[in-house]
Amino acid sequence: MRGARSLPNERIERALAAIDRAIAAAPERDGASFSQAVQEVSAVRDEVATHGRATPEARRRLDTLNAVLSMILAGHFPLGAPPWDEVRKARGWLAEVQL
Amino acid sequence: MPSLGASYGRGSATMSLWDLESSDCVVIMGSNMAENHPVAFRFVVEAQRRGATVIHVDPRFTRTSAMADIHAPIRAGSDIAFLGGIIRHLLENDLWFREYALAYSNIAHIIEDGYLGPDDNDGVFSGFDEATGTYETETWQYKGKVVPSVVGEHRVAHAEHGPDDDFESMTESRPPVDMTLADPRCVYQILRRHYARYTPEMVEQITGCPAETFLRVADALARNSGRERTGAFCYAVGWTHHSVGVQIIRAATIIQSLLGNVGRPGSGIMALRGHVSIQGSTDIPTLYNMLPTYLPQPNALNRHATLAEYLHTETPTTGWWANMPKYMVSLLKAWYGEHATAENEFGYQHIPKLTGDLSYEPITLSMVDGMVKGMFVLGQNPVVGAVNSDMVVRGLSKLKWMVVRDFAMTETANFWKDSRLIQRGELSPDRIGTEMFFLPAAMPGEKDGTVTNTARLVQWHDMVCEAPGESRSDLWFIYHLGRRLKELYADSAEARDSGLQALTWSYTLRGERQEPDPEDVLREINGYTIADHVQVSGFTELKDDGSTACGAWCYSGIFPEANTNLSRSRRPDRPGGPNSHAGWAYAWPSNRRTLYNRASADPEGRPWSERKKKIWWDEAAGKWTGYDVPDFPVDKAPGYRPDWSTRPHGMDAxxxxxxxxxxxxxRCMIFVPSGLKDGPLPAHYEPVESPVKNLMYRSRSYNPVAKLWTRPGNEMHPEADPRFPHIFTTYRLTEIHCGGIPSRVMPHTAELQPEGFVEISPELAAEHGLKSLDWTVLSTLRGEIEVKAMVTERMRAFRLGDRTVHQIGMPWLYGHEGYATGDIANVLFAISGDPNVSIHTTKAITCNLRPGRLAHAGGEILAQ
Structure with a gap:
């Protein structure tokens, strides 16, 4: 099953770094950093989807990546104050996908 | 919508359209009503014929202005300065309807000690958090209370008050008041301080409206209000499409509350909706943050993990909204039927939970970033109608698929081969991977169903003829899409698919086309008992135990019996009748035509005057009676007072x-403690792009909590940027309907307004040596367009202090499809949002104008 193969670490590292920049830019509420994070995580999701969603593992990865994107969206377009703790948690979820 | 909701209780027009003819003064502001709502405008004309004063406050002199007794020109985006000036004028000259406002508003309520207004707090209200760009609302509360927001989607903000916050403080006692109005912390005194600097002279400096004209408007309003007379405000998107749009409407609600112009004949605020059934689409919403008829969408980041938590967090303890659990559980029963049980929280976990802002603007940016993969476009044309058209096209080009349903080709459906970015060479069809589906849609006469108009009036219409070929109604499409999805996922074991599996999706199908019966849908919207499937007569019969189902509680009563569809009713009042036309269609809630009509009687239940009677208390019968369905418990006597020793809840309070x-x-809220994200009182901030500095609060140019999403391609202009010295605004034309396509593709309507144009004043034309039909280029940091000039005295330059500011305007309805074409005005706008509803700004930005043509291919193609 192609969906079960390991993800390229480099791509995930880029996504993690982009989230880190968005978190670091919290005082400036820098939308560009969040935008970059969305692009990078979306690219990871595309990579997973491209290699198939037939296996339970691939579907779990996609679920996790969608959850990460939901939380980044919450930081990027918050309903009230940005939920930084949740964004940090989402970063952790993404890091676990790497494992 | 949150403005009317927060101020009065419901996010909708407070009156019926025909009630405008009973007004003694009609103020039209943020609307060109004569041209864009001509059917409704006839009631204004009738009011004028009966002696009413009609006032038009608008940057342009339009056909509405021509019909008005007073035209007050103001600079676009300065509305709050103008309305705030009226509030000050009423207070300082003691022109307000004291008995009404004291009895029915919160003008005497005492606010928390920590409250500060922007005059005393560096241009912002107390509670502002610079780091997050948001407000905490603790200091805006009634002293010793935590007031639940009446605006459902904003109640969630109160999670910030802590896990034990349950609004029980509202059951302990009345909020503290000072009926002498002497307490410096009472709303009256706060209001006076807040608007103290909104003098006629300041109004003139900020708005450009001569002080003398402003005072004529203020005095006409005051003169036509009180026991014997009433006035109304009419507005449209000229008020809403601003970074302070909600607060502009709020300012009008304060004026009407002070003048006693709510709930009475000829009084109120008429929210003129911008499209057919826009009111209906907010009631049974296409909005991301609400469930049908104003129940808040659950949010993953709030205490909404279970139905019990959600209801505990979101249900106010006092007032009608205490009934919310009945409406929520009945909705879940309508959606999930036998799969909704008390054991599984009535299917609550099937409902998706929000995390962030999913309104159109963030979704557009998320498309550009690759997060969004597919899009259905039904009943809209975003390449023309949404701001930053180039950004929209970039987003569409990143999708994997897009479905457009319309009855003619649109700029949105053709973005991949004909849009501006294609013409300019920035995109090419061979590099766009979006798979396009264009599906033919039935036209209004080719389907039956309801339209909910601007006055909450739900009117049924029958199909005239079948749609040709493969054209189908939206109902047909949605039903069969849902049916196929249910079939596809019937065997899925994934938890996320369980909602689709549980969804009730059974409607009578008619004819060979298998068209769902829309009356079946309306029966479900009305609600029924689960045990015997009998229609309920109204929302007072709904239960929170799973014994009733209801698709939209506000509409309950519209189909009270199996074969009684009240939206079909067409019985007008006879001449000289009560003018409620209660037999004409159905107005939610409960067929009330005038909301809050208990206020048409004095506290003892007697009409304020014989001339302005609506409903009153019949002591002998022990009930409310009159010319409308009472918006009040029909047998609650005027003298009833809550027994606070019993901690009353719900309507007992x-x-x-x-x-x-x-x-x-x-009480209506002159001062809003909860429910708005940008302050308890309207304050004048400049638009997010303005050619002038903010004279009112010099340290804050624009709304400090406005949503700005600056990025390449979506840059904003700095304050008073000399590169973009003019104010730019957009509007509709009588002759071009909706997003342009319905009129532009028809030769006989296209020829009425055959080409795009920009209106400029003679003064500005002289500066540039322009005459009508000369080409001009309009530019912002988002893009440039070319358009022919119409030099007209309808537009004027505004004198602001020692400076002249020019305003230019352009219809936004043109595009490249059809017979009537022109560059898309929305290319010029940035994607931004107001803090409450994320509505974009289209009524006041800055731009540049120069004579000539664009050099790139797009201009050449248009020239040919």
Whole structure:
């Protein structure tokens, strides 16, 4: 099953770094950093989807990546104050996908 | 919508359109009503014929202005300065309807000690958090209370008050008041301080409207209000499409509350909706943050993990909204039927939970970033109608698929081969991977169903003829799409698919086309009992135990019996009748034509005057009676007072003289403690792009909590940027309907307004040596367009202090499809949002104008 193969670490590292920049830019509420994070995580999701969603593992990865994107969206377009703790948690979820 | 909701209790027009003819003064502002709502405008004309004063406050002199007794020109985006000036004028000259406002509003309520207004707090209200760009609302509360927001989607903000916050403080006592109005912390005194600097002279400096004209407007309003006379405000998107749009409407609600112009004949605020059934689409919403008829969408980041938590967090303890659990559980029963049980929280976990802002603007940016993969476009044309058209096209080009349903080709459906970015060479069809589906849609006469108009009036219309070929109604499409999805996922074991599996999706199908019966849908919207499937007569019969189902509680009563569809009713009043036309269609809630009509009687239940009577208390019968369905418990006597020793909940906490039953204490809110994200009172901030500095609060140019999403391609202009010295605004034309396509593709309507144009004043034309039909280039940091000039005295230059500011305007309805074409005005706008509803700004930005043509291919193609 192609969906079960390991993800390229480099791509995930880029996504993690982009989230880190968005978190670091919290005082400036820098939308560009969040935008970059969305692009990078979306690219990871595309990579997973491209290699198939037939296996339970691939579907779990996609679920996790969608959850990460939901939380980044919450930081990027918050309903009230940005939920930084949740964004940090989402970063952790993404890091676990790497494992 | 949150403005009317927060102020009065419901996010909708407070009156019926025909009630405008009973007004003694009609102020039209943020609307060109004569041209864009001509059917409704006839009631204004009738009012004028009967002696009413008609006022038009608008940057342009339009056909509405021509019909008005007074035209007050103001600079686009300065509305709050103008309205704030009226508030000050009423207060300082003691022109307000004291008995009404004291009895029915929160003008005497005492606010928390920590409250500060922007005059005393560096241009912002107390509670502002610079780091997050948001407000905490603790200091805006009634002293010692936590007031639940009447605006469902904003109640969630109160999670910030802590896990034990349950609004029980509202059951302990009335909010503290000072009926002498002497307490410096009472709303009256706060209001006076807040608007002290909104003098006629300041109004003139900020708005450009001569002080003398402003005072004529203020005095006409005051003169036509009180026991014997009433006035109304009419507005449209000229008020809403601003970074302070909600607060502009709020300012009008304050004026009307002070003048006693709510709930009475010829009084109120008429929210003129911008499209057919826009009111209906907010009631049974296409909005991301609400469930049908104003129930808040659950949010993953709030205490909404279970149905019990959600209801505990979101249900106010006092007022009508205490019934919310009945409406929520009945909705879940309508959606999930036998799969909704008490054991599984009535299917609550099937409902998706929000995390962030999913309104159109963030979704567009998320498309550009690759997060969004597919899009259905039904009933809209975003390449023309949404701001930053180039950004929209970039987003569409990143999708994997897009479905457009319309009855003619649109700029949105053709973006991949004909859009501006294609013409300019920035995109090419061979590099766009979006798979396009264009599906033919039935036209209005080719389907039956309802339209909910601007006055909450739900009117049924029958199909005239079948749609040709493969054209189908939206109902047909949605039903069969849902049916196929249910079939596809019938065997799925994934938890996320369980909602689709549980969804009730059974409607009578008619004819060979298998068209769902829309009356079946309306029956479900009305609600029924689960045990015997009998229609309920109204929302007062709904239960929170799973014994009733209801698709939209506000509409309950519209189909009270199996074969009684009240939206079909067409019985007008006879001449000289009560003018409620209660037999004409159905107005939610409960077929009321005038909301808050308990306020048409004095606290003792007597009409304020014979001339302005609507409903009154019949002591002998022990009930409310009159010319409308009472917006009040029909047998609650005026003298009823809550027994606070019993900790009353729900309607028991609302007195017999408290007309605004959706509010937690039954009073309309001049000062809003909860429910708005940008302040308890309207304050003048400049638009996010303005050619001038803010004279009112010099340290804050624009709304400090406005949503700005600056990025390449979506840059904003700095304050008073000399590169973009002019104010730019957009509007509709009588001759071009909706997003342009319905009129532009028809030769006989296209020829009425055959080409795009920009209106400029003679003064500005002289500066540039322009005459009508000369080409001009309009530019912002988002893009450039070319358009022919129409030099007209309808536009004027504004004198602001020692400076002249020019305003230019352009219809936004043109595109490249059809017979009537022109560059898309929305290319010029940035994607931004107001803090409450994320509505974009289209009525006041800055731009540049120069004579000539664009050099790139797009201009050449248009020239040919």
């Amino acid at each position: 609302i007195g017999g003289a408290d007309p605004f039953i959706m509010e937690a204490d039954g």
